[in-house]
Amino acid sequence: MQQNLVLYNTITRKKEEFKPIHEGYAGMYVCGPTVYGDPHLGHARPSITFDILFRYLQHIGLKVRYVRNITDVGHLENDADSGEDKIAKKARLEQIEPMEVVQYYTDRYHSYMKDLNVLPPSIEPRASGHIIEQIEMIKKILENGFAYESNGSIYFDVPKYSKSYDYGKLSGRVLDDLLSNTRVLDGQQEKHHPADFALWKKAEPQHIMRWPSPWSDGFPGWHLECSAMSTKYLGEEFDIHGGGMDLLFPHHECEIAQSQAANKKEAVHYWVHNNLITINGQKMGKSLGNFITLEEFFTGNHELLDKSYSPMTIRFFILQAQYRGTLDFSNEALQSSEKGLQRLMTAYSAISKIKPDNTAETNTSGLAEKCYKAMNDDLNTPMVISVLFETAKLINEANNGKQRLSETNIAEITKLFETFAFEIMGLKNEEKQNDDKGKTDELIDMILNVRMDVKANKDYATADKIRDELQKMGVVVKDKKDGFEWEIQ
Amino acid sequence: MQQNLVLYNTITRKKEEFKPIHEGYAGMYVCGPTVYGDPHLGHARPSITFDILFRYLQHIGLKVRYVRNITDVGHLENDADSGEDKIAKKARLEQIEPMEVVQYYTDRYHSYMKDLNVLPPSIEPRASGHIIEQIEMIKKILENGFAYESNGSIYFDVPKYSKSYDYGKLSGRVLDDLLSNTRVLDGQQEKHHPADFALWKKAEPQHIMRWPSPWSDGFPGWHLECSAMSTKYLGEEFDIHGGGMDLLFPHHECEIAQSQAANKKEAVHYWVHNNLITINGQKMGKSLGNFITLEEFFTGNHELLDKSYSPMTIRFFILQAQYRGTLDFSNEALQSSEKGLQRLMTAYSAISKIKPDNTAETNTSGLAEKCYKAMNDDLNTPMVISVLFETAKLINEANNGKQRLSETNIAEITKLFETFAFEIMGLKNEEKQNDDKGKTDELIDMILNVRMDVKANKDYATADKIRDELQKMGVVVKDKKDGFEWEIQ
Numbered sequence: 001m002q003q004n005l006v007l008y009n010t011i012t013r014k015k016e017e018f019k020p021i022h023e024g025y026a027g028m029y030v031c032g033p034t035v036y037g038d039p040h041l042g043h044a045r046p047s048i049t050f051d052i053l054f055r056y057l058q059h060i061g062l063k064v065r066y067v068r069n070i071t072d073v074g075h076l077e078n079d080a081d082s083g084e085d086k087i088a089k090k091a092r093l094e095q096i097e098p099m100e101v102v103q104y105y106t107d108r109y110h111s112y113m114k115d116l117n118v119l120p121p122s123i124e125p126r127a128s129g130h131i132i133e134q135i136e137m138i139k140k141i142l143e144n145g146f147a148y149e150s151n152g153s154i155y156f157d158v159p160k161y162s163k164s165y166d167y168g169k170l171s172g173r174v175l176d177d178l179l180s181n182t183r184v185l186d187g188q189q190e191k192h193h194p195a196d197f198a199l200w201k202k203a204e205p206q207h208i209m210r211w212p213s214p215w216s217d218g219f220p221g222w223h224l225e226c227s228a229m230s231t232k233y234l235g236e237e238f239d240i241h242g243g244g245m246d247l248l249f250p251h252h253e254c255e256i257a258q259s260q261a262a263n264k265k266e267a268v269h270y271w272v273h274n275n276l277i278t279i280n281g282q283k284m285g286k287s288l289g290n291f292i293t294l295e296e297f298f299t300g301n302h303e304l305l306d307k308s309y310s311p312m313t314i315r316f317f318i319l320q321a322q323y324r325g326t327l328d329f330s331n332e333a334l335q336s337s338e339k340g341l342q343r344l345m346t347a348y349s350a351i352s353k354i355k356p357d358n359t360a361e362t363n364t365s366g367l368a369e370k371c372y373k374a375m376n377d378d379l380n381t382p383m384v385i386s387v388l389f390e391t392a393k394l395i396n397e398a399n400n401g402k403q404r405l406s407e408t409n410i411a412e413i414t415k416l417f418e419t420f421a422f423e424i425m426g427l428k429n430e431e432k433q434n435d436d437k438g439k440t441d442e443l444i445d446m447i448l449n450v451r452m453d454v455k456a457n458k459d460y461a462t463a464d465k466i467r468d469e470l471q472k473m474g475v476v477v478k479d480k481k482d483g484f485e486w487e488i489q
Numbered sequence: 490m491q492q493n494l495v496l497y498n499t500i501t502r503k504k505e506e507f508k509p510i511h512e513g514y515a516g517m518y519v520c521g522p523t524v525y526g527d528p529h530l531g532h533a534r535p536s537i538t539f540d541i542l543f544r545y546l547q548h549i550g551l552k553v554r555y556v557r558n559i560t561d562v563g564h565l566e567n568d569a570d571s572g573e574d575k576i577a578k579k580a581r582l583e584q585i586e587p588m589e590v591v592q593y594y595t596d597r598y599h600s601y602m603k604d605l606n607v608l609p610p611s612i613e614p615r616a617s618g619h620i621i622e623q624i625e626m627i628k629k630i631l632e633n634g635f636a637y638e639s640n641g642s643i644y645f646d647v648p649k650y651s652k653s654y655d656y657g658k659l660s661g662r663v664l665d666d667l668l669s670n671t672r673v674l675d676g677q678q679e680k681h682h683p684a685d686f687a688l689w690k691k692a693e694p695q696h697i698m699r700w701p702s703p704w705s706d707g708f709p710g711w712h713l714e715c716s717a718m719s720t721k722y723l724g725e726e727f728d729i730h731g732g733g734m735d736l737l738f739p740h741h742e743c744e745i746a747q748s749q750a751a752n753k754k755e756a757v758h759y760w761v762h763n764n765l766i767t768i769n770g771q772k773m774g775k776s777l778g779n780f781i782t783l784e785e786f787f788t789g790n791h792e793l794l795d796k797s798y799s800p801m802t803i804r805f806f807i808l809q810a811q812y813r814g815t816l817d818f819s820n821e822a823l824q825s826s827e828k829g830l831q832r833l834m835t836a837y838s839a840i841s842k843i844k845p846d847n848t849a850e851t852n853t854s855g856l857a858e859k860c861y862k863a864m865n866d867d868l869n870t871p872m873v874i875s876v877l878f879e880t881a882k883l884i885n886e887a888n889n890g891k892q893r894l895s896e897t898n899i900a901e902i903t904k905l906f907e908t909f910a911f912e913i914m915g916l917k918n919e920e921k922q923n924d925d926k927g928k929t930d931e932l933i934d935m936i937l938n939v940r941m942d943v944k945a946n947k948d949y950a951t952a953d954k955i956r957d958e959l960q961k962m963g964v965v966v967k968d969k970k971d972g973f974e975w976e977i978q
Contacts, residue, residue, distance in 0.1 A: 129615055
């Protein structure tokens with residue numbers, strides 16, 4: 001097994017060999033959902049991308065601590081920090097306690113992640129559960145001179161930070177450009193500079209999510225939680241930070257600045273970003289109103305959908321593109337994924353039907369090597385899938401007598417599917433769940449055909465026995481002129 | 490529908506009519522799990538008891554906010570506050586971050602609750618996520634003079650509190666008795682009185698779960714979280730506080746004292762406690778080492794178990810006793826629950842087979858009344874179950890022609906099952922899910938027995954055909970001396 005995993009590091013703009021800080025261990029932080037609405041296709045991509053990375057790091061022998069947060073407070077409505085909290089807003093709309101909104105959508109998120117076979121992270125910290133840690137981090141940033149208080153709120157001082165460090169190094173944005181592009185918005189008079197961002201916001205009297213702090217009763221700015229929680233659970237320096245490309249700026253840029261300003265360290269060694277899913281080339285997102293929720297995919301209940309798509313179809317669709325490539329939604333693409341996945345699963349089931357021929361000289365050991373090479377090359381899942389398709393073809397040919405496979409070949413391709421399709425890519429055979437029902441029907445048909453044979457042989461005792469045994473199981477058989485009918489009661 | 494629900498209130502030692510503080514709404518707080526181990530039968534009882542209450546309150550038309558916490562910090566090893574935190578201890582044992590332990594067991598708890606068809610609460614706050622709220626509450630208690638600092642830790646002053654209020658009113662314990670029965674233990678020298686309990690503990694240097702506070706870097710005492718979180722999400726006064734009877738003292742007694750000392754109010758209107766599950770008359774619990782986990786019940790993998798028991802069998806077993814009665818575990822009792830539940834589910838399925846006779850004069854409208862009466866009488870689920878058994882008998886008699894039922898009768902008994910068995914008692918028909926799989930196994934066995942017969946008749950062609958057809962379906966048959974074995978591949 002090759003272990004030299006290479007990842008594209010957004011901050012260096014290069015593919016780099018992954019070398020963990022502590023040999024044998026990997027720490028990974030990924031930005032999780034803001035729980036004020038149902039997850040849509042745009043949420044599925046990062047969760048599946050980093051699930052693959054989590055699975056693969058473990059597969060190559062690392063002990064991984066995977067932290068994925070729940071943003072349940074402080075997600076301001078826009079970058080201008082106008083003080084509108086998405087979760088509190090939703091709670092006011094529905095006249096319930098914000099934490100009820102949080103609980104409801106967190107539970108639903110977990111349930112959809114389970115459907116998608118996304119493994120739970122090692123730690124799933126909530127922003128509201130780490131207010132103290134965020135306050136402590138603000139204190140450090142203030143002490144180090146990179147933030148200022150303004151009317152009970154604390155802002156990060158971007159121009160001051162920029163004198164010592166490179167604000168924009170991740171996103172490639174230049175501060176002067178930021179300045180000229182920033183609109184003036186309400187509440188910004190508190191800030192010394194339009195590029196500054198909130199670390200702590202003083203709560204308006206009507207604001208329901210609030211905590212005491214040395215500066216005011218208020219709530220933390222959104223960017224802060226990830227810096228505070230990654231530091232707490234992974235340390236001031238850790239291996240991998242992941243998230244969607246849409247978070248690159250300002251969120252991740254601000255995280256870098258916060259950690260640097262507080263801990264005087266570059267926190268993250270590898271920045272990994274998945275690309276977005278588009279609909280007709282347009283970004284998908286709640287704020288754009290063009291999103292399709294996962295539930296809508298699973299039920300087919302959305303005007304853009306021709307039919308329902310199973311969780312594994314969605315997963316397979318996402319894995320058919322390398323995570324850094326764009327992925328455009330269409331019914332055609334999903335239906336082709338559905339068929340492709342079916343093809344793989346059918347081939348896997350057909351492995352057991354191959355009659356081994358130990359004189360075969362087919363080489364199948366190279367297949368796993370190809371898959372490792374693909375995974376090691378920045379998680380090239382489409383390449384892994386193409387190797388699996390190649391293998392599926394081999395299986396079908398073997399079953400059609402066009403190819404000979406030895407016991408070793410068969411063992412190798414079985415292991416290939418188990419390792420890459422199931423363990424690493426986390427696919428599941430959904431067919432199988434419906435299979436038992438299918439098998440029942442098949443078995444009843446088969447035994448009734450046997451019954452026809454024994455009747456033809458005038459073995460009526462056996463024929464009657466079969467009928468009676470089926471009856472006991474609630475299968476009622478009706479003899480017909482040229483065959484039979486049956487019904488389960 | 491009758492709405493005069495009566496609950497036994499532990500603190501008044503009387504059955505009282507439930508009158509919510511705000512008409513149309515109910516607030517309920519229940520002590521949830523300490524997530525440092527797998528849930529066992531002892532955890533199933535409170536979660537199911539309060540699930541029934543949650544479901545019933547909603548059924549009678551109330552909007553319920555149900556808060557059930559996750560204790561993920563500060564659960565001291567014993568009442569003596571020796572400073573050993575169960576979760577941190579487990580984390581040290583397993584050499585992982587405490588929050589990883591928390592996440593792992595929280596995820597498992599959720600999964601088992603889902604198996605038991607226990608609804609998620611409206612809010613599930615974590616103790617570690619409410620350190621600020623706990624610190625603020627301590628400040629209030631200090632301000633009001635009912636606590637003192639000692640060496641960086643804060644203790645609740647029980648004797649002082651007892652001068653103004655009745656410490657022991659819930660449990661019926663008398664302070665003087667408490668005094669004479671309290672052993673002297675390490676670390677108690679910090680306390681002024683042996684009955685005092687910790688609100689905040691200064692952390693030893695090696696203690697990993699710690700937060701800054703005005704008094705020391707430390708962590709909250711276990712009793713405090715419930716007072717702080719119930720106040721936050723339900724208010725200083727709320728309707729119902731539930732939990733197992735084992736929490737009555739000291740935990741709930743301390744909660745009363747804390748809320749009273751901080752908010753100068755009696756927080757809880759109705760204290761509801763479920764009784765415990767015993768094994769041969771002995772309390773079940775992690776610390777006693779005689780517990781059987783839910784997983785062990787579901788798999789049958791425990792020396793005390795004759796077989797596995799499904800989640801619904803466990804649920805039904807628990808509901809067959811009124812929640813305040815003791816419930817003693819035995820294989821016989823569980824097997825009888827299993828059969829009873831099966832009987833109800835079979836009867837429910839058989840409703841559709843009844844041939845309605847509209848001349849029937851059977852009265853079935855009284856059945857629902859009886860069930861409401863039972864539920865309203867302190868959640869008398871065994872009585873509800875006995876009405877369902879009565880109804881099952883009626884269904885069977887109707888199918889055997891011994892009883893006539895009209896369309897109205899049939900509609901009423903269908904609704905009775907839907908309302909009481911499924912909606913309120915939360916039972917599910919597991920048979921249905923396992924049916925297909927079960928049938929497959931049964932069919933294969935039957936077919937292979939037929940094959941033995943035809944072989945005995947020397948009809949080898951049919952015997953071979955059966956084997957080959959099964960093989961095609963992925964069922965591999967191995968012939969044995971005196972029978973067969975088979976395996977699905």
